[in-house]
Amino acid sequence: MAAGAAEAAAVVVEVGSARQFEELLRLRAKSLVVVHFWAPWAPQCAQMNDVMAELAKEHPQVSFVKLEAEAVPEVSEKYEISSVPTFLFFKNSQKVDRLDGAHAPELTKKVQRHASSGSFPPSGNEHPKEDLNLRLKKLTHAAPCMLFMKGTPQEPRCGFSKQMVEILNKHNIQFSSFDIFSDEEVRQGLKTYSSWPTYPQLYVSGELVGGLDIIKELEASEELDTICPKAPKLEERLKVLTNKASVMLFMKGNKQEAKCGFSKQILEILNSTGN
Structure with a gap:
């Protein structure tokens, strides 16, 4: 289907090239555009496509788009699509929000909020911009050892995050984590805050230690055990109790x-x- 055929209500447009995608954003600049980066091999993507179809019926003024992430890699790379499903929200051809994962209620909420907002504020709008550094400082100090990762320690959503968790667990390091997919403002802000563009990121006492490559180097030099706080051993816990x-x-x-x-x-x- 041509990008210019972002016709109608209750239609989810399928885009198959970077040129088609850019043309669609240009033609639909006056309205909200919701783009689903999906993959045919992922069952959760099929489920979210059904959700998109229902939302298209409820919000005819919004343009809903499907883009197969691996079929249009230049677009996926441009917008840092590292997992599917991922949803991007555009207004005036500019990305204004993001949702990672198959979260139908959150997708519905974001569509409703942005569709009813003339200015389409970025995700996390409830936090004034001037407070972002304060939020990031609080988050990095939330525990003696903080891991900012994609997903959770129980369900990492990228290979690098999974490797980081495995290293920390192997060394019995006590850490808390923050899923950067849960907050786009934190995800982007932390890159500037710490001058570190990728994830995962490990902090000790609020200070950035580094990403996976740095942690691997510290592990190889046996410095990791001296930097990160250890989880108390069972014998020690029992003795205290x-x-x-x-x-x-x-x-x-x-x-x-x-x-x-x-x-x-x-x-x-x-x-x-x-x-």
Whole structure:
């Protein structure tokens, strides 16, 4: 279908080339354009295409577009598409928002918000621009060791993030993480804040240590263990717990509500002796 045929209501336009994509953005500059970067091998993309079709019926003034990410690599690279599905929002031929992942409720919310907004503010508009550095400072200091990654430690969404998590876990390093796909303002702002253009990024005490290549070098030189805080070993945790009070009871439930008969009986014995 030609880019100029961004006809109608309830139609999702399919784009197959970079030239066609740029032409569509130019022709539809006055309206909101929502682009789904998808892949035919990903079942979640098929589901989100169905969501797009429904949204197209509800928002005839919005242009909904499908673009196969691997078939038009120049466009995917330009907009840093590293996973599918990914959705980009355009106004006046400029990207104003982004959503990574198959999140139908969030996609619906973003479409509704942008479709009702004349200015189409960027994602994270609820945070004034002047507060961005403060937000980033708080995030980088949120834990002694902070990993900004694509996805979560349980479900990394890129190979580099997965490798970083594996290294940290192998060295028993205690860390918290932030999914940069969850906040486009943080994702872009942190690149400038730390002068580091790629992810993942590892911070210790609020200071950038580096990306995956740096962490691999630190691991090879055995410096990583001296820089990052270690998770307490089980033996140490148990020692602290057993010495927390002169009498320590490990039970099912708590003193107010025992969760098994044996725990209830031992509580009654201790209470009767004044312990």
